[in-house]
Amino acid sequence: MLARLKENLSTVIRGKSEAIDQLLTAMLADGHALIDDVPGTGKTTLAKALAVSLSARFSRIQFTPDLLPTDIVGGMIYSAANGSFTFRPGPVFANIVLADEINRASPRTQSALLEAMAERQVTTEGASRALPRPFLVIATQNPVEYNGTYPLPEAQLDRFCLRLSIGYPRHNHELQMLNDQIRSQPLDKLRPVMDTDALARLQAEVREVGVEPSVLDYIVRLVERTRHNPRLRLGVSPRGSLDLRRCAQAAAYMAGRDSVRPDDVQFQAAPVLAHRVVIDIKARHGGLTGEAVIAEALRAEPVPA
Numbered sequence: 021m022l023a024r025l026k027e028n029l030s031t032v033i034r035g036k037s038e039a040i041d042q043l044l045t046a047m048l049a050d051g052h053a054l055i056d057d058v059p060g061t062g063k064t065t066l067a068k069a070l071a072v073s074l075s076a077r078f079s080r081i082q083f084t085p086d087l088l089p090t091d092i093v094g095g096m097i098y099s100a101a102n103g104s105f106t107f108r109p110g111p112v113f114a115n116i117v118l119a120d121e122i123n124r125a126s127p128r129t130q131s132a133l134l135e136a137m138a139e140r141q142v143t144t145e146g147a148s149r150a151l152p153r154p155f156l157v158i159a160t161q162n163p164v165e166y167n168g169t170y171p172l173p174e175a176q177l178d179r180f181c182l183r184l185s186i187g188y189p190r191h192n193h194e195l196q197m198l199n200d201q202i203r204s205q206p207l208d209k210l211r212p213v214m215d216t217d218a219l220a221r222l223q224a225e226v227r228e229v230g231v232e233p234s235v236l237d238y239i240v241r242l243v244e245r246t247r248h249n250p251r252l253r254l255g256v257s258p259r260g261s262l263d264l265r266r267c268a269q270a271a272a273y274m275a276g277r278d279s280v281r282p283d284d285v286q287f288q289a290a291p292v293l294a295h296r297v298v299i300d301i302k303a304r305h306g307g308l309t310g311e312a313v314i315a316e317a318l319r320a321e322p323v324p325a
């Protein structure tokens with residue numbers, strides 16, 4: 021089933037199996053994904069392709085500066101028929117929510133979505149309403165240097181299980197893309213290969229993938245190391261170690277194994293952790309990145325046998 025899903029996505033996004041694997045890792049880990057890259061690299065297309073490949077309730081929210089919180093979570097509307105207010109659910113009530121160009125909306129609107137992501141419920145007018153399960157947010161954003169963006173605060177970035185970028189395709193893959201799109205967009209012909217019940221079963225199996233105590237200890241040591249790094253203003257949160265464990269399990273599962281190896285942790289460490297650390301101003305001006313901090317931690321921490 022996963023092989024069919026990957027195949028489906030790779031007919032739409034050419035030559036990007038690593039990015040596709042990362043997105044599927046987040047999906048299997050029951051976590052939200054942030055796709056961060058320059059315009060035109062297939063972010064929206066990849067997110068839509070995953071939504072189409074799963075027959076699930078899907079909604080796309082285009083974030084703009086004038087988008088309001090109620091445009092996401094919904095709100096109370098007056099019904100003349102029975103003379104009272106009723107709740108009209110917003111587009112966040114779906115299994116897969118594509119939050120497109122999330123950093124173009126104001127912080128207040130971003131936080132309406134991010135609360136829903138963490139709590140998996142929406143609270144309005146004192147009443148809480150559960151979101152459907154599975155619930156997966158795929159957000160896209162252009163790099164923060166772009167004009168007219170409100171960078172996501174670190175507390176909100178922490179809610180993304182992992183961050184991935186796609187990158188430009190290689191020469192041959194770009195040629196293939198040109199050939200694919202002579203008359204139409206391959207996305208328009210995509211068919212579902214899995215439903216939400218099947219996805220929920222896969223996610224449950226991922227939670228059963230074994231993790232040795234020594235590997236759990238390795239995860240905690242890596243995370244702790246970021247908290248003692250003098251060039252960081254903020255290290256990785258406990259939510260980060262939970263997500264790292266889950267993504268390592270998902271990666272092992274995708275590789276057909278029933279237990280996590282230390283290299284699963286190593287491969288997932290940067291995608292899962294790098295966006296959660298906050299580098300202090302001086303080190304940032306020196307060019308230090310979250311990825312480099314995580315790579316350094318991986319080099320320094322002894323790997324379990």
Ligand SMILES: Nc1ncnc2c1ncn2[C@@H]1O[C@H](COP(=O)(O)OP(=O)(O)O)[C@@H](O)[C@H]1O
Nearest residue numbers: 032033034059060061062063064065066189197
């Ligand atoms: N690696 C790729 N393989 C196939 N098509 C691609 C690839 N990268 C970009 N495209 C195509 O480029 C166009 C723009 O993609 P889009 O998803 O709208 O970009 P973004 O959301 O990153 O700005 C789409 O037609 C998409 O199919």
Ligand SMILES: [Mg+2]
Nearest residue numbers: 063064120160
């Ligand atoms: Mg886009």
